[in-house]
Amino acid sequence: DTAVSQTPKYLVTQMGNDKSIKCEQNLGHDTMYWYKQDSKKFLKIMFSYNNKELIINETVPNRFSPKSPDKAHLNLHINSLELGDSAVYFCASSGLPGLIKDTQYFGPGTRLTVL
Amino acid sequence: QQQVKQSPQSLIVQKGGISIINCAYENTAFDYFPWYQQFPGKGPALLIAIRPDVSEKKEGRFTISFNKSAKQFSLHIMDSQPGDSATYFCAATLSGGYQKVTFGIGTKLQVIP
Numbered sequence: 703d704t705a706v707s708q709t710p711k712y713l714v715t716q717m718g719n720d721k722s723i724k725c726e727q728n729l730g731h732d733t734m735y736w737y738k739q740d741s742k743k744f745l746k747i748m749f750s751y752n753n754k755e756l757i758i759n760e761t762v763p764n765r766f767s768p769k770s771p772d773k774a775h776l777n778l779h780i781n782s783l784e785l786g787d788s789a790v791y792f793c794a795s796s797g798l799p800g801l802i803k804d805t806q807y808f809g810p811g812t813r814l815t816v817l
Numbered sequence: 818q819q820q821v822k823q824s825p826q827s828l829i830v831q832k833g834g835i836s837i838i839n840c841a842y843e844n845t846a847f848d849y850f851p852w853y854q855q856f857p858g859k860g861p862a863l864l865i866a867i868r869p870d871v872s873e874k875k876e877g878r879f880t881i882s883f884n885k886s887a888k889q890f891s892l893h894i895m896d897s898q899p900g901d902s903a904t905y906f907c908a909a910t911l912s913g914g915y916q917k918v919t920f921g922i923g924t925k926l927q928v929i930p
Binding site: 706742743744745746747750758760792794805806807808809810811 | 851853855858859860861862863866904906917918920922923925
């Protein structure tokens with residue numbers, strides 16, 4: 703009964719490839735997020751969706767494209783992967799529309815390694 | 818622009834000691850200050866949170882102290898245990914609308930026996 707799940711947990715790929723990370727939450731939350739955590743553990747928000755609508759889009763290369771087929775799912779597709787994309791990517795969700803200050807529930811993370 | 822400054826970046830405390838992590842924020846509109854705990858290989862999880870209308874919040878061995886005038890808040894872990902060894906993130910958010918959470922850079926705590 704995992705609250706926020708991500709697949710895959712590990713992703714190793716070559717530069718230039720395209721890859722996707724999937725996220726699902728079963729908490730009934732309306733808001734979902736993607737965060738990038740670099741090697742120094744810094745957490746940086748990338749995107750946020752509320753009810754399938756993009757509401758936060760930080761300065762992220764347009765090689766990154768989030769997609770939300772429904773409010774329980776938020777996927778991240780990355781085109782033309784670069785070495786600097788290597789990081790741990792976390793999906794998160796929060797409850798009550800419009801109240802991002804509510805608790806964020808994080809997934810287990812996807813460790814992406816670009817060779 | 819780092820809107821939430823966290824220190825120290827690493828901390829070593831002996832078992833039974835007090836661990837103290839400090840954070841300072843710039844935006845006086847922030848109105849919710851959570852702390853997240855992250856164990857290796859796991860996602861961050863909410864530990865404790867405070868709103869600026871109170872100066873202190875305690876949950877078990879964990880206490881947040883909040884100083885609104887100084888725009889600072891801190892996490893105190895009393896009787897620190899090896900199982901507390903993790904990375905701790907302070908954070909701050911704005912009220913109203915769809916606002917993002919701004920995280921501090923994290924503090925890696927190691928509690929040694």
